Amino acid sequence: MDTQVLLMHLLSGLSLSGAGNLNRFVAVDTPMTMADARQYCRSNHLDLASLGDARDLQQLRDMRSGSARWIGLSDDPATSMQTLDVYTNSWKWSFEYASEYLNFESGEPDFKTDEEVCVRMNSDGSWRDQECSSLSHFLCFSGSPSKPDYHLVREAKTWEDARDHCRFWFVDLAVIGSQEDKDHAKSKFYFLFAQLSSNAWIGLYREPWAWQDGRLSEFRHWAPGQPNNMGGNAMCVKLVPDGFICTDCSDVYPFFCSRALKQTILKIKISSDLDLTDPNVQDNILQQFGATLTNAGKTDFHLSWSVPPNNQPESAAAAVEEVCDPSSSALTSSALEISVKTTFNQSRQN
Template structure:
């Protein structure tokens, strides 16, 4: 059966009414501090609003176009100055390797102008944070994070360009997870220090702003000149008509919460002469299924295959029983039971 015909059979009789792209957000008009707003959202909904894209931003503006309200983006440098974590508001390695080791110089990191989020190694092996656009030599690693070897590159690059260079020629910018490895890395470029009194990028960096619900969304819509935490207290974000502005978390504003949602799961069994175990066939079916749902105006869904456990083999046929001609098996339809999970956003009934 042709894939498109198969999809028509799947969708025939399937009611999609009432499962559209409903509003993900709730506007709360009572002014609160960021802390109290977060507590309210977590108690009554999900969390302060996290935005995935420009469509989410437009939804919020359509709801309260002229108001200033908290959203769930924030930063807290104080809690991460001497800690490392692979999650929000934390130091990370370019290679996405978790390590608790840090070796910052006394008084570092200082987060000057909220822009010094990349790290370089000094001549004594200590680390300092700096703007990622600065030009420096850099240190790459080869092998694996559990057993790295380090390589000094004498070219001068920004942190991002250095990372790309290391990923092309080696593995990544240097990952350093112990004092022994730090000494090893420093030894690779002692001559550079002696001759040039220079230093080198390593792979540590910090993502300054994160969504409080743990969302990995990279969507940002800063007002020009933002974020600008010059006073050191503007660590929370309010949404204004022009975009995001960081401000003191103790200020009082109304806010947006993310609405609690439900799921609708549809399970479908498919029989076809297509090879349904072929990943290419599966991808083709799900792509067309997704396109059909999108064309129907459904955007909040997820599709996946779930193959049932293999059945126990049937007992061998008796000698006097008729045996099928193997040559005829190509004409038989293959059958595969799958679960197509289609998740639609629906408002929680309060």
């Protein structure tokens, strides 16, 4: 059977039209605080909406383009002012060193302009947060974090440039994981600090603005002038036509949830006169499958080829996976079968 005819015959039994642009979001019109909206989404759907790219943003705009609505992006300064660990929104060392030691001066960190997420050390050994783009001298370390040897570099660099310099010439920006380390750095460089009348970068930084469902996505679409942390309490994000705006989490807005997803697997048995063990034939068939699925409206899918367990030379199986849920696992196809996974929206309450 001709390959293209075979593919069209197989796909003719599947309802593919419109299935490739499934909306994984739902709009809730009842105004709530961010905390209440999050609880509602987690109870009835999946979570507050997290956005992975511009296509997700466009879906939300198409659903409710004119109203301000909560999405699942927020910051957690209250926690991050008190803890240093590996979790999102908390302080971390550039060297990925685990420590519970913090030594911020009184009133710090203050997150001024919402951009102060890198840390400088003062001449008395205390710390303050600062914009990472600021220029400053910096403190590197050699040896190990448990037995550091500190090196003050008297060149004005941004935090990232200072980190790169330390990693090239030493180990990394300074790790100060204990009171003993602080005293060591302070005693060794006190006079130099005093002469400089300045402070120096260390390796501490923070990653603000994380998705509440834990999704790892760097997609941000801040409105002009955002985030500005107006009033010091603007730690939750609403979506408006211009983009993301940070606002007080106690404000009330309607919101977007991410849908829980139900997956259905359809399997079709095939056979062909073609030599399906030939890599060129396999690639050709997969390319034609990709084109056919795209023309049928599928936009998120993965194509792969698997040899059946009995390893018969005259047969093989192609597996097609549509990926709408990032956490979904890969399919295992059976011999002589094409497996197509289609995803349909379904709320948890249904």
